[in-house]
Amino acid sequence: MKAIATGAAANLSSEAAKVIFQEISRHMRHVIIYRKNVEKFEKKMKMLLAKRESVQKDIEAAERNLKKIKPDVELWCRNVDKLFEDEVKVVKDIQDKAKSKGFIGLCLNIKSRYRLSRKVKEFVAAVNELLQQGEFNSVSCPAPPADIVVATPKDFEAFESRAKVFKDIMEALKDGTTNLIGVYGMAGVGKTTLVKEVYRQAKEDKLFDSVIMAVVNQTPDLQKIQDQLADLLGLKLEEKSVEARAGRLRERLKKEKKVLVILDDIWKKLDLNDVGIPFGDENKGCNILLTSRDLNVLRNEMDAQKNFAISVLEDKEAWDLFKKMA
Known part of the structure; x- marks a missing residue:
C-alpha cells in the first residue's frame, strides 16, 4: 500500500514537473x-x-x-x-x-x-x-441628394398679403385632408418665390420625408422634369424612354411615407402619371403643390382641391419695396 502511494506521488511529481517545464519552455521561447x-x-x-x-x-x-x-x-x-x-x-x-x-x-x-x-x-x-x-x-x-437654392427667411418679403397666403398653404399641407394645392397669379407677382419659401419651411419643420421641386414651363419637357425631381431624391435615371423613367420615379416616390412635390409654372394640363408622380389612391402620402398663371388650369384641368391667389402688391407694399430696393 505504501509502495502504491509512493508510486502515485512520484507520478504526480513527474506530471507537475512536466507541466512546469512546458510552461518555462513556452516563456523562454518568447525571449529566444x-x-x-x-x-x-x-x-x-x-x-x-x-x-x-x-x-x-x-x-x-x-x-x-x-x-x-x-x-x-x-x-x-x-x-x-x-x-x-x-x-x-x-x-x-x-x-x-x-x-x-x-x-x-x-x-x-x-x-x-x-x-x-x-x-x-x-x-x-x-x-x-x-x-x-x-x-x-x-x-x-453616393453623394447626398442635391438641393435647390431657396430664399432665406430674410430674403422672403413677408408682406401682409403674401404672409396670409403662405400661412394658408402651410396649414393646408399640415391638415392631411388636402393633397393637391394650387397657387395662381399673373407673371411676376412672386409665385415661385412663395413656393420656394414653402419648400424651405416644409424641410425645416420636417413636415415631409422629402420635398422636391421642378419647373414645368410653357412647353413641358417630361424628361427634364423627371431629372429635376430624381436629382433631389438622389435617384439616377438611366432608362431612355420617358415611360420607363416614369416607372422608376414612381417606385422611388412610393418608398416615401410623406413627400411634397412642387411643380412650378404650369400652363396646361400635365398628366402626373406620365411624369411618374403617384397620386390619389395610388399614394396618399404624396402631396402636390402647383403654381400657374391661370386658375382654370389648376381648378379644371389639374383638379386642385384648394387654390390660393397671389395678387399684385398693394400700393403701400409696393412703395415700401421700392424704397427698400432704392
Whole structure:
C-alpha cells in the first residue's frame, strides 16, 4: 500500500514537473525568438501604414466629389490611428529597455525582451485584424441628394398679403385632408418665390420625408422634369424612354411615407402619371403643390382641391419695396 502511494506521488511529481517545464519552455521561447517577433511586427506595421495612406487618398478623392464617407471606414481609420499613437509607443519603451547592456541590467534585459516578444505578438494579431477589416470595396456612399437654392427667411418679403397666403398653404399641407394645392397669379407677382419659401419651411419643420421641386414651363419637357425631381431624391435615371423613367420615379416616390412635390409654372394640363408622380389612391402620402398663371388650369384641368391667389402688391407694399430696393 505504501509502495502504491509512493508510486502515485512520484507520478504526480513527474506530471507537475512536466507541466512546469512546458510552461518555462513556452516563456523562454518568447525571449529566444523576440527579434523574429519584432521584425514580423515591424513588417506588419509598414503594411498597415501603407493601407492607411491608401484609404486616406480614397477618402480625399471622395470628399472632393462631395461624397459621404462610410461610418465603418471612419471607425477603421480612428482605430488604426489609435494603434499607431498608443501601442507603438508602448513597444518602443519596452524595446529601449530590452536593448540595455551590462551584467547589472541582464535580468532587466531578459525580462524586457520577454515582455516585448509577447506584446508584439499581441499587436501582430491586432494589426492582422485591422488589415483584414480595411479591405473596403468603397470608402464612400453616393453623394447626398442635391438641393435647390431657396430664399432665406430674410430674403422672403413677408408682406401682409403674401404672409396670409403662405400661412394658408402651410396649414393646408399640415391638415392631411388636402393633397393637391394650387397657387395662381399673373407673371411676376412672386409665385415661385412663395413656393420656394414653402419648400424651405416644409424641410425645416420636417413636415415631409422629402420635398422636391421642378419647373414645368410653357412647353413641358417630361424628361427634364423627371431629372429635376430624381436629382433631389438622389435617384439616377438611366432608362431612355420617358415611360420607363416614369416607372422608376414612381417606385422611388412610393418608398416615401410623406413627400411634397412642387411643380412650378404650369400652363396646361400635365398628366402626373406620365411624369411618374403617384397620386390619389395610388399614394396618399404624396402631396402636390402647383403654381400657374391661370386658375382654370389648376381648378379644371389639374383638379386642385384648394387654390390660393397671389395678387399684385398693394400700393403701400409696393412703395415700401421700392424704397427698400432704392
